[in-house]
Amino acid sequence: QLQLQESGPGRVKPSETMSLTCTVSGGSINSASYYWGWIRQSPGKGPEWIASIYFNGKTYSNPSLQSRVAISTDLSKNKFFLKLRSVTAADTAVYYCARHVVDAYGDPNYFDPWGQGTLVTVSS
């Protein structure tokens, strides 16, 4: 059974860079069947997709965050990563990693499953 586990700093100071890791077990991220994505959710709000990455390095990112976001993988360790630069209080949220299922055309579709999430608070 595929499982995803996020890890991160918990608290980041304004203007700094937030770094998150997603460790995948029970399946390989080196697969043509899936992208691997990051989604965040601020308290009381709907989820917001951040970025997704394919095994060959192809990426998609939300235009609203694109200038501050970097997503990458370490296929040998079955992990993928998110960096978000120049954070502000508006970036405070629970951050989830998830498997991003592709369709017959190789385009990312829905998310299944999700990790349990990690709360990141931006505060000095």
Added chain:
Amino acid sequence: IVLTQSPATLSLSPGERATLSCGASQSVSSRYLAWYQQKPGLAPRLLIYDASFRASDIPDRFSGSGSGTHFTLTISRLEPEDFAVYYCHQYGGSPPWTFGQGTKVEIK
């Protein structure tokens, strides 16, 4: 594409039928819409994909329908474990792929 869910809160009793709506600001191509269930403190769980296909291990009391700009999630008979927040998610066309703001199904 902006997704608008209604109502924001649905107050029902166990055994009743729940009908949740998701409206899109533009047509969602290929019926590329999913529904998720989220309980407090937990991650969202996929219920429905491609507008009407149930995900693995999802009971058949959950069903999805719709196309274009209007989609519906129906729970035929609410069980106690179904009281939660539900989100729709569109993944058609170019990014950004977006989520609705959620509908909370609460016990009346």
